[in-house]
Amino acid sequence: MNNELIKVLLLEDNQVDLPLVHEMLSESRREKFVLKYVDRLQHALDLLIKEQFDVMLLDLQLPDAYGLSALIGVQTLAPNLPIVVRSEVNDEQLAIDAVHSGAQDYIVRGEESSPLLIKALRYAIERKRSEQSLAYLAHYDPLTDLPNRELFRERLNRAQERTKRSGYMVALMFLDLDHFKDINDTLGHDAGDQLLKFAAQRLKHCVRTEDTIARLGGDEFTIILEQIEHKKDAANIAQKIVDEMSQSFLLNDKDVFVTMSIGIAIYKEGDQTSEELIKHADMALYAAKAKGRSNYQFFEAKMNTLITQRMAMIKNLKLALERNEFILHYQPQVDLSINQLVGVEALLRWQHPEMGLLQPNNFIPLLEETGLIIPVGEWVLHTACQQCRLWREAGFPRVRISVNLSAKQFRQLQLANTVKKTLDETGMDPEHLHLEVTESLLLSNVAETISILNELNDLGVHISLDDFGTGYSSLNYLHRYPFASLKIDQSFVKSITRNSKSAAIISAIISLAHNLGLKVVAEGVEYHEQLPALLNMKCDEAQGYIFGVPLSSATCETMFKNIFNQNSKFYVRKP
Numbered sequence: 004m005n006n007e008l009i010k011v012l013l014l015e016d017n018q019v020d021l022p023l024v025h026e027m028l029s030e031s032r033r034e035k036f037v038l039k040y041v042d043r044l045q046h047a048l049d050l051l052i053k054e055q056f057d058v059m060l061l062d063l064q065l066p067d068a069y070g071l072s073a074l075i076g077v078q079t080l081a082p083n084l085p086i087v088v089r090s091e092v093n094d095e096q097l098a099i100d101a102v103h104s105g106a107q108d109y110i111v112r113g114e115e116s117s118p119l120l121i122k123a124l125r126y127a128i129e130r131k132r133s134e135q136s137l138a139y140l141a142h143y144d145p146l147t148d149l150p151n152r153e154l155f156r157e158r159l160n161r162a163q164e165r166t167k168r169s170g171y172m173v174a175l176m177f178l179d180l181d182h183f184k185d186i187n188d189t190l191g192h193d194a195g196d197q198l199l200k201f202a203a204q205r206l207k208h209c210v211r212t213e214d215t216i217a218r219l220g221g222d223e224f225t226i227i228l229e230q231i232e233h234k235k236d237a238a239n240i241a242q243k244i245v246d247e248m249s250q251s252f253l254l255n256d257k258d259v260f261v262t263m264s265i266g267i268a269i270y271k272e273g274d275q276t277s278e279e280l281i282k283h284a285d286m287a288l289y290a291a292k293a294k295g296r297s298n299y300q301f302f303e304a305k306m307n308t309l310i311t312q313r314m315a316m317i318k319n320l321k322l323a324l325e326r327n328e329f330i331l332h333y334q335p336q337v338d339l340s341i342n343q344l345v346g347v348e349a350l351l352r353w354q355h356p357e358m359g360l361l362q363p364n365n366f367i368p369l370l371e372e373t374g375l376i377i378p379v380g381e382w383v384l385h386t387a388c389q390q391c392r393l394w395r396e397a398g399f400p401r402v403r404i405s406v407n408l409s410a411k412q413f414r415q416l417q418l419a420n421t422v423k424k425t426l427d428e429t430g431m432d433p434e435h436l437h438l439e440v441t442e443s444l445l446l447s448n449v450a451e452t453i454s455i456l457n458e459l460n461d462l463g464v465h466i467s468l469d470d471f472g473t474g475y476s477s478l479n480y481l482h483r484y485p486f487a488s489l490k491i492d493q494s495f496v497k498s499i500t501r502n503s504k505s506a507a508i509i510s511a512i513i514s515l516a517h518n519l520g521l522k523v524v525a526e527g528v529e530y531h532e533q534l535p536a537l538l539n540m541k542c543d544e545a546q547g548y549i550f551g552v553p554l555s556s557a558t559c560e561t562m563f564k565n566i567f568n569q570n571s572k573f574y575v576r577k578p
């Protein structure tokens with residue numbers, strides 16, 4: 004602040020200019036008003052309302068009632084304005100009054116204090132600003148400038164109070180960006196922050212200025228809608244938000260699509276405490292997520308059961324590893340040119356004690372959320388490697404194994420060490436291990452990603468880019484990463500015979516990948532007609548129900564025996 008111009012409102016009780024004070028303030032923009040004349044004081048106060056001053060200097064030659072009435076006037080109109088009082092006389096009472104009235108500093112003798120006065124002015128401003136920023140931080144979220152949890156709670160209590168007088172209802176919304184974590188993981192935290200700011204702006208466009216939008220942390224927002232007459236009013240606003248959020252956001256020069264889920268709880272005078280209201284809105288949000296996201300749900304009493312089930316699911320997941328409830332299924336992968344089995348992909352299943360065999364989409368998101376994906380992922384890697392080695396030892400020479408690594412697993416500390424340790428412990432040849440990573444990894448921390456991939460590559464394992472086509476990456480950058488193959492996502496493969504555009508895209512991906520020295524695997528091949536098209540395009544390998552669904556290790560072994568013992572080619576179901 005040293006060289007910054009400060010705008011001082013100078014109020015004096017003397018018509019004679021004090022050269023000292025003016026000299027001191029010559030660097031500053033200032034307004035001067037002589038306090039002796041009441042109409043001028045009024046003018047000064049009017050100006051205070053219109054203009055923003057940094058500080059007021061009350062320069063009193065003789066402290067008297069005028070001085071104090073000026074102080075009180077200024078305090079009333081601009082309670083946040085720092086005030087410095089300077090007087091020619093050493094008047095204890097004035098000092099006390101001034102301090103009680105909120106003046107920040109009191110300079111007793113003007114003549115002695117040119118630098119001191121400037122210092123006092125600056126100090127007063129500094130102190131006020133830091134007080135204000137502390138007050139700001141206590142109540143606002145600095146990233147989005149929205150009220151924080153503290154202020155949200157205050158406003159919610161006040162809104163509930165007001166319903167007593169108004170008879171209206173309050174709608175409390177809990178909002179959360181769907182898959183926000185993925186944006187952070189893939190585009191980086193700066194893009195994540197940017198997204199939160201954009202989202203806050205969009206929310207502001209959807210509600211009235213008197214409604215409160217708050218950010219509780221992460222991607223959790225709340226909205227307090229007051230003066231709600233019908234539930235429908237809240238529903239309309241929620242729909243507007245869902246629509247508004249589903250428009251693309253420009254992040255890192257890319258159009259990124261995110262959606263928002265909303266839970267709503269309605270408060271009618273005295274029917275719930277604020278804790279209950281918050282809990283209900285949160286449960287409704289959970290229900291909206293469970294309904295497939297990008298929608299809103301009102302709280303209903305039965306939601307309690309849903310939440311309880313989720314908690315139970317997490318509790319059970321935590322125990323599942325030690326209870327040996329996870330199992331791997333294996334899906335064949337086939338070399339298309341020779342129509343022979345070349346490997347299997349290990350796919351995780353959970354044998355739930357009550358719910359039976361669960362597919363990964365039912366529990367992998369929970370594993371990710373709770374961080375359990377790290378130990379479970381290690382178990383998958385260990386089990387898959389051990390199984391592959393056993394199969395090879397049993398005389399099934401063409402078996403290699405693919406294992407999925409999620410973004411969280413990929414970024415865990417010492418991933419390469421963990422893989423190395425597993426290879427050593429299981430006696431698995433790294434050549435026979437394929438690690439599948441998704442292309443979303445390529446969007447953030449490029450240097451770190453390349454370094455982790457290189458460490459894995461140096462171990463001798465084969466790295467495959469999974470679900471290609473669903474993310475945002477471009478083939479142009481693939482040469483920077485040590486991939487050995489890429490898997491074209493099943494959504495493209497599905498429409499290969501029905502949609503000429505998909506066929507053209509797949510064909511282009513295959514030839515570009517070949518130019519980069521990468522093998523291509525087509526995922527989700529279900530129909531006979533897809534095979535000639537893929538062969539024509541020189542796709543190297545394929546995986547899908549046409550060759551076999553994921554099978555238990557025992558069934559897989561029977562299949563291997565049939566194929567390898569008869570030295571037959573891989574069996575493809577006839578149409």
Ligand SMILES: Nc1nc2c(ncn2[C@@H]2O[C@@H]3COP(=O)(O)O[C@H]4[C@@H](O)[C@H](n5cnc6c(=O)[nH]c(N)nc65)O[C@@H]4COP(=O)(O)O[C@H]3[C@H]2O)c(=O)[nH]1
Nearest residue numbers: 350351362363383407408409527528529546547548549553
């Ligand atoms: N409609 C159709 N689907 C087919 C066909 N062929 C294979 N699929 C399914 O497609 C998924 C392929 O695995 P993914 O893309 O790696 O997608 C996997 C993978 O992202 C994740 N996942 C599975 N196991 C693991 C694991 O051990 N670790 C991690 N991190 N993720 C896993 O869960 C996803 C889903 O796994 P699954 O439910 O087993 O679903 C498997 C498989 O059953 C087909 O012809 N048609």
